[in-house]
Amino acid sequence: MSTKLEVLGQKILQRIHRHDENQGGVLTETTGGMGSGKTSIGLSFANYTMNNYPKEKIFWSECYNTPLQFYKLKRPEKYHIMVRKNSNVVFRDRNNKLQLINLKPTYFESFSDMYQYAKPGKLNIVFLGNRLDQMKLDMHLRSVGEWVHKYCEEFSEIAPMFPRGELWHLVKKYAAVLKDVRKCMMNLHYNTQQVSDIYYECRNKVMIKIFLPGAYKDKNCRVTQRAIDNLQRDKHNGNEAYLVEGGEFGKVRFGDIFEPNKDYHYEAHINIKED
Ligand SMILES: Nc1ncnc2c1ncn2[C@@H]1O[C@H](COP(=O)(O)OP(=O)(O)OP(=O)(O)O)[C@@H](O)[C@H]1O
Ligand SMILES: [Mg+2]
Numbered sequence: 001m002s003t004k005l006e007v008l009g010q011k012i013l014q015r016i017h018r019h020d021e022n023q024g025g026v027l028t029e030t031t032g033g034m035g036s037g038k039t040s041i042g043l044s045f046a047n048y049t050m051n052n053y054p055k056e057k058i059f060w061s062e063c064y065n066t067p068l069q070f071y072k073l074k075r076p077e078k079y080h081i082m083v084r085k086n087s088n089v090v091f092r093d094r095n096n097k098l099q100l101i102n103l104k105p106t107y108f109e110s111f112s113d114m115y116q117y118a119k120p121g122k123l124n125i126v127f128l129g130n131r132l133d134q135m136k137l138d139m140h141l142r143s144v145g146e147w148v149h150k151y152c153e154e155f156s157e158i159a160p161m162f163p164r165g166e167l168w169h170l171v172k173k174y175a176a177v178l179k180d181v182r183k184c185m186m187n188l189h190y191n192t193q194q195v196s197d198i199y200y201e202c203r204n205k206v207m208i209k210i211f212l213p214g215a216y217k218d219k220n221c222r223v224t225q226r227a228i229d230n231l232q233r234d235k236h237n238g239n240e241a242y243l244v245e246g247g248e249f250g251k252v253r254f255g256d257i258f259e260p261n262k263d264y265h266y267e268a269h270i271n272i273k274e275d
Helices: 004-017 038-052 069-073 111-117 131-141 165-183 225-229
Strands: 027-031 057-061 079-084 089-093 099-101 106-108 123-127 148-152 186-192 208-211 239-245 248-254 266-270
Touching: 004 038, 004 208, 004 239, 004 248, 027 038, 027 165, 038 057, 038 069, 038 148, 038 186, 038 248, 057 131, 069 123, 079 111, 106 111, 111 131, 131 148, 131 165, 131 186, 165 186
Parallel strands: 027 186, 027 208, 057 123, 057 148, 079 106, 079 123, 148 186
Antiparallel strands: 089 099, 089 266, 208 239, 239 248
């Protein structure tokens, strides 16, 4: 028998995966301690979307200079790497003294080109050469007029807490776009270890929060810190998590566990131009 918390957890999870034009998209935030499974949740959601909505376009944003996480999916037929022209993005093999490797990306110039070249039902991993520009990309995606899905690793690199000058204007505009997610056909999921590293106006727009073990409780959140601290960690059956949507919350266990793929220990890197 499921408990009330489990039933509500499933209900909120279903909301994340429902594509209903009248209800619009969702903005989801996953937080948790180091190695608590934040990336695995993103991969699991992306995988579900690819399998169930093969006609829709799915995007993934990775960090630079860290092992590329999407290889954990172990579905090479699904990867489509896209790089902005002249962004100086290169790929290196960590198993081989950071030797340059050619991952045969699709190159694009403008966001509209990028969107046109992106393949439905695949994981389109987009590198712009500057993670802050992912904000501009999302602004473009919100207006394409069909269902799009975006998964962002380490969102604090995209919408940082302390923007200055031009960046402040951009982050403000971006926060307004995030507010719109609910009214258009865009699902945006991001993860972060520390929610306090993200610009607060962006965080205020989050519709569903996922707390994994080791997460810090939010202000005005229905779940208590003690409840989060008691979430079970289980390497075999999956870690428990709280899902919070407004005033409602439930609990789920994430059984999709993605281990590092040691054969593909690659990283993306922005080459600095030498003068
Ligand atoms: N749902 C899960 N339940 C239990 N263990 C998991 C789960 N998902 C992943 N793991 C284990 O934890 C490790 C780290 O997972 P993952 O990279 O998803 O965590 P993370 O929170 O993104 O880590 P980081 O803080 O380094 O970004 C995996 O290699 C796997 O062994
Ligand atoms: Mg991670």
